[in-house]
Amino acid sequence: MGRAWTEAQVDYLRRNYNRLGPVACAHSPVLQGRSVHAIRTKAQRLGLYFHINPPEGYVLASVVGAEAGMPYDQLIFQAMVRETLRLWVEALSWRYLRRRARWIPPLPLLLQIKRAWVVHERLAAAYIEQMGRYRAAVAAGYLSSLEAARYLGLHRVSLLRGLEGRGAYGDLLRTIKHVYSPGGWLAVEPYSLERARIGIEKRKRAVLERGTPVKVLAAEAGCHLASIHDRLAVRKIPVQQIVHRGRRMAFALVEGAGEANA
Incomplete structure (x- = not known):
C-alpha cells in the first residue's frame, strides 16, 4: 500500500493545485517523494482540477466542449483533422498567446500548458448555439448525410455539393432543409427530401433514355x-x-x- 497523505500535504494541494498543476506541485518540498500520477489522482479525488486561466475575452476549448455536449478530444478532432475550422479561425494555443505577450512561463508550467486551446467568447457562444440546434435536429428525427444520400440515390459528396447549389442536381437539392454541426456533421430533414428525390429520378430517366x-x-x-x-x-x-x-x-x-x- 502507498503512503498515507498527511494533513499538511492535503492542505498544500487544496491551496496550490489549481494554480500550479501536478508537475509543479511534485517539485515542492511538502510533496517530496510523491509522483505526478499520485498527485493528479489525489487531486481528482479531492475534486481539484488544473485549469489554465485564459486571457480576457477567451474561453477554454474544454469548457466550450462540455457546454456544447461534445467531448474535448472529439471536438478538437472534428475541428482540426476534418478541417472544419469555420468556428476555430481565431483559436490559438496558450503557448502562442504567451509568446505574443512576450512572457515565457517557467519550464514546468510550459510543459503542462502547451496543449491548451482557447476560443474567442464570440465564437464559443456561436459554437454552443450551433451545436444545440444540431442536437435538437437529431432528436427530431433528422437524417445523417449518408442516410439522406442513400435515400436520394446519390453519393454523399454529390449531396453536399448540391446543398450549396453546385453539381448536376444543385437546383433540386439546395431547397432541402438541413443543419450543420460545428464539427461538420450534417442533419437533413427527411420530409424535404421527397420532392428532390422525385426530381432526381425524373432527370435520371431522361438521361438514361437519351x-x-x-x-x-x-x-x-x-x-x-x-x-x-x-x-x-x-x-x-x-x-x-x-x-x-x-x-x-x-x-x-x-x-x-x-x-x-x-
Whole structure:
C-alpha cells in the first residue's frame, strides 16, 4: 500500500493545485517523494482540477466542449483533422498567446500548458448555439448525410455539393432543409427530401433514355475508361451530366456522342 497523505500535504494541494498543476506541485518540498500520477489522482479525488486561466475575452476549448455536449478530444478532432475550422479561425494555443505577450512561463508550467486551446467568447457562444440546434435536429428525427444520400440515390459528396447549389442536381437539392454541426456533421430533414428525390429520378430517366453509356463511348473512342472524360474534353464534346446506376455502371448525357470516334 502507498503512503498515507498527511494533513499538511492535503492542505498544500487544496491551496496550490489549481494554480500550479501536478508537475509543479511534485517539485515542492511538502510533496517530496510523491509522483505526478499520485498527485493528479489525489487531486481528482479531492475534486481539484488544473485549469489554465485564459486571457480576457477567451474561453477554454474544454469548457466550450462540455457546454456544447461534445467531448474535448472529439471536438478538437472534428475541428482540426476534418478541417472544419469555420468556428476555430481565431483559436490559438496558450503557448502562442504567451509568446505574443512576450512572457515565457517557467519550464514546468510550459510543459503542462502547451496543449491548451482557447476560443474567442464570440465564437464559443456561436459554437454552443450551433451545436444545440444540431442536437435538437437529431432528436427530431433528422437524417445523417449518408442516410439522406442513400435515400436520394446519390453519393454523399454529390449531396453536399448540391446543398450549396453546385453539381448536376444543385437546383433540386439546395431547397432541402438541413443543419450543420460545428464539427461538420450534417442533419437533413427527411420530409424535404421527397420532392428532390422525385426530381432526381425524373432527370435520371431522361438521361438514361437519351444518354450513351460511358463504356460505349470509351470503346468507340479507343481509349481507357478512366480517360474518356479527358478525351471528350479534347474533342470538345461536352458531357452535360453523369448518372450512376448500381455501383460501377455510369451513363453520360453527351451532345454529339457520335463524334467520339471521328
